[in-house]
Amino acid sequence: MQNSHALGFSVLLRCSLLRRAGWPISRRRNGGIRTGKGHVRELPAERMRIDKTQRPWFVASLAILVVATAVYIPYARMSPHGPSGASALGLTFGIVGSAFMLFAGLLAARKKVPVWRVGRAQTWMRGHLWLGLLSLPLILFHGAFRFGGPLTTALMILLIIVVGSGLFGAALQHYMPTVMTVEVPLETIFEQIDHRRGQLLTEADDFVEGASTLEGQLASAAARAAAATEETGVATEVNVTPLRTFYVREMRPFLEKPGVRGHKLSNPAKARAMFEGLRMLLPVEIHETLQDLADICEEERQLSQQLRLHHVLHGWLMLHIPLSLALLLLGAAHAVMALRY
């Protein structure tokens, strides 16, 4: 899911960059992007949203759940000693539930080898989502809603956490891309954020250096003009000291350590006020540089926001994936030992 999402972001970024570079880009109704050269790229991030395109999977999953429940209830009521995982039906529930879990777990393998022609990534993702969700009631039927011994209790807890975190992640994947698009129009590839921040710092340094150079050039030009006209009173005086002072004291620390909370420039309103104040102090020739620096601060703020959103959007995977692997491993041990005993 993360890779697909990253792929979506990369396409968006590419789209943004292409648009900035002047390439004609149009958005397709189905969520894809058609470039001016006729290339079409899908937007997997949008396809992963829980919308009406998920209806077949939803209906199929609901049907399986209904059938399983319809089988389980009479089985539970009529079993002499109550339902059990060791009975034929209990074993069937366990095997089917485990198969669904295994399929959901194989998504990771499918991502590791994306060139395998074993179904579309979208199909795998939807299967992961719906069959993984379905595995919980099936395993509950298998265990007859009892947690059993230490291993089976651990398995049940792991399964509940894994499915719960998966549901949480699916909800995030449903809502967060929209939030990301709105709040972070200058979004970049997550792994490129640090690289891009370095670039922004270099750009800012260059802009301030350029402003100092411009200050000198304007002073020389003013001196030459004064000497030619012998009218010293009309010479234009350019002083970028306030800009340098602002940059050294405020902006560069902000760009160097963007994660520091409470910085004035991390607040758009305060940043805007600071740049408006500078605009009053600096000559018109420097205003364009000032705007560039304001743009850099804005991009930096967006990168910080992207970082936060990314941690929210993908943080649940820190729980979901490792616990899934532990679940599959312990589940295999349970299957083997249950056959033995």
Place this chain on the structure above:
Amino acid sequence: MARVKRTTKTVAQRIDLHYFKRPHPFRRWLFILSLLLPVLAVIWLASYGLARDNHVYSSGRMAPAHAVLTQKCGACHVSRAGFFSAKSNDQACLTCHDGPIHHANQLFTPECSSCHVEHRGLARLAATADESCAQCHARLRTSGGATSYARNIWSFGAGHPEFAPLRPGFTDPATIKLNHAVHMKGKLLGPNGPVQLVCEDCHRANAASQAWRFPIAPGSPSGETPQAIGGAAVSVRGEKLGPPSRASMRAYMGPITYANQCAGCHPMPFDKRFTESVPHDTPERVHAFVMKKLQDYIAAHPHELSETVSTVMLPGKPLPVSPRVYRSPKEWVEAKVAEAELLLWGKTCRQCHALDYPAASSTNAAQPASLPVVAKSNIALLWFQHAVFDHDQHRLVSCESCHTRTRMSQENSDVLLPSVQTCQQCHHSGADGAESRCFECHVYHDWKTEKDVINQLSLTDLLNRPARTRTATTPISSGK
């Protein structure tokens, strides 16, 4: 001055083309955790393995009866040499306790674990499901082909026949002439005035702690003594109903005895010269008692050999007196014994007992022809031949709410046992029903044929380190 000149070159420079070669901390931590947690899971399982404790694979908490074996999987899960399987089997169960078969002519003997399901937590192992019984009793067939039992019993609510003593043709075998209706009337003549009897005055559990309301008078030569409080366990037909525990002592009503239940209101006087009663014993002993009493009396009162007796007693007329002189004390004693026994055999004893005078040819020295034979009382202590019942568990309801016909019963042949429908009012399936499964009243194993089990385990074995699955040829203790 424009910030960036938007050329393909500048755009391309924004991308670090080698970023994927340097794993991001997020991915790095995800990888580490994905490796760490499964490894921790393996270590967790391995720690149990190193401790030779397989109970981590248990499918659930064991029943209290087997809780001490929780970490000794090998006690029940016997592995067969050369096979992967280590499933529990009957041999493992029979190592510790015998499981007698149900009936000699049964066609099918289920596995222990098919009825007594383990690893279900705090459930009673004896609480078997109805289906375990119904697998035979729903369509009962026996090896002999014929059976006197109902053939289609699915559960207590489905197919259970009426209790045998209540079926047509069955009468109470007791010979004691007891009229419940009379005894339940008010203002009966008690030892100290009118009384209203209640059920508990005559029917109490063995372990009843209260004294009897109308016991025999202290020092009475009745031959019986009031039952001691908390007496021995009830033993019927030569078999104990259960260990003499408090529970079993309260389960059944104690036996009815003259000393406890009758003597207070029904004394047995035999002669106006004596205030005491005859012993509640055999006619021979009663005869000897009366003879001895009268012999002693005439020896102490020789002047009574000559007495005056009224022969006819008519109201309103002076009593005609006729003097009678006995020639010897022996004659006096024989006469008085005859009078006393006429009262005893003709009225006092016959009021409750069935007396029979055997033919002279069938009598012997110990059974003079003049003495009657008292029929055995045959008071049933247990009505259910194949079921158990616990009165103590039902003490919250009044006696007559179940024994509904008591106040109307006038014949001792009436069976006042509650019907199966009475029980089914409370004992039925569903959330609002009391336990109605078969095991509540019936016992599968025929414990009369139980064989002793040679104890193989010591406390050390039980409390020692957990054993791994043992093989079929190794004793439990060697598995540690």
